Amino acid sequence: MTATLTAIRAATPDRPPSRLLYAGLLAGPLFVGAFLVEGALRDGYDPMRHPVSSLALGPSGWVQVVNFVVAGLLTLLFAAGLRGRRLVAILVAVWGVGLIGAGAFVTDPVSGYPAGTPAVADPATWHGIVHDLAFSLPAFLALTVAMFADVRRSRWSALSGVAFLALFVLSSAGFAQAAPFVGVAGLLQRLAIVVGWLWIAVLARRQLRGRP
Numbered sequence: 001m002t003a004t005l006t007a008i009r010a011a012t013p014d015r016p017p018s019r020l021l022y023a024g025l026l027a028g029p030l031f032v033g034a035f036l037v038e039g040a041l042r043d044g045y046d047p048m049r050h051p052v053s054s055l056a057l058g059p060s061g062w063v064q065v066v067n068f069v070v071a072g073l074l075t076l077l078f079a080a081g082l083r084g085r086r087l088v089a090i091l092v093a094v095w096g097v098g099l100i101g102a103g104a105f106v107t108d109p110v111s112g113y114p115a116g117t118p119a120v121a122d123p124a125t126w127h128g129i130v131h132d133l134a135f136s137l138p139a140f141l142a143l144t145v146a147m148f149a150d151v152r153r154s155r156w157s158a159l160s161g162v163a164f165l166a167l168f169v170l171s172s173a174g175f176a177q178a179a180p181f182v183g184v185a186g187l188l189q190r191l192a193i194v195v196g197w198l199w200i201a202v203l204a205r206r207q208l209r210g211r212p
Helices: 002-011 019-041 052-056 061-081 086-104 126-149 155-175 182-208
Strands: none
Touching (some): 019 182, 052 061, 086 182, 126 182, 155 182
C-alpha cells in the first residue's frame, strides 16, 4: 500500500503556483514608488518627519488614497493565492484590508503637516481614530505576526519581523512627538514599510518557485 501511494504521488504533477502570487511582487513597488514621488512633489511635506498617510491630506490627497486602495486590493489577491499557509494568508489579508481602510478613513494632521496644523490633532477626529486604531495598527501588527509565523521556514522572516516591529514602534513614538524620533519618524516608517513589502515579495517569489 505504501509503495502504491508513493507511486501515485510521484505520478501526480504538483499544482502550478497561482498567478495571483504575482500581485505580491507588484504591490510593494507600486505603493512605495507612488508615495516617494508624491512626497517629493508636495509643498511643505517632509518625508523625514511626516507619515505616508499624511499624503492623503490636502487637494492632491486622492492620489495617496488611490495608492492605499490599489495596494490593498493587490495584497488581498496575493493572500488568496498563497498555498499551504492559511494563518500567514489570513494575516497578510488583514494587512491588505488595513491598507484599504487607511485610504478610506483619512488620518489627522501630524507634525505640522499640512502647514498651519498642530503637531498632534487635539481633539482627534473620528476618521483619524478609525484610521489609526481600526486599520493602521491592526495592519502593522498582523504583518508582524505573519513574519514571525513564517520563522520555521525562513530566517529572513525572523529578521524581517524584528526590524519591522522595531521600526514601527520607533516611528509611532516619533509621530506622538517623542523628542528623539520626531525628526526621523517619517524615515523610520518608510523603512518599516519597505521591509514589509520586501518580505511579501520574497514570500511570493518562494511560492512561485514551488516552495510552499
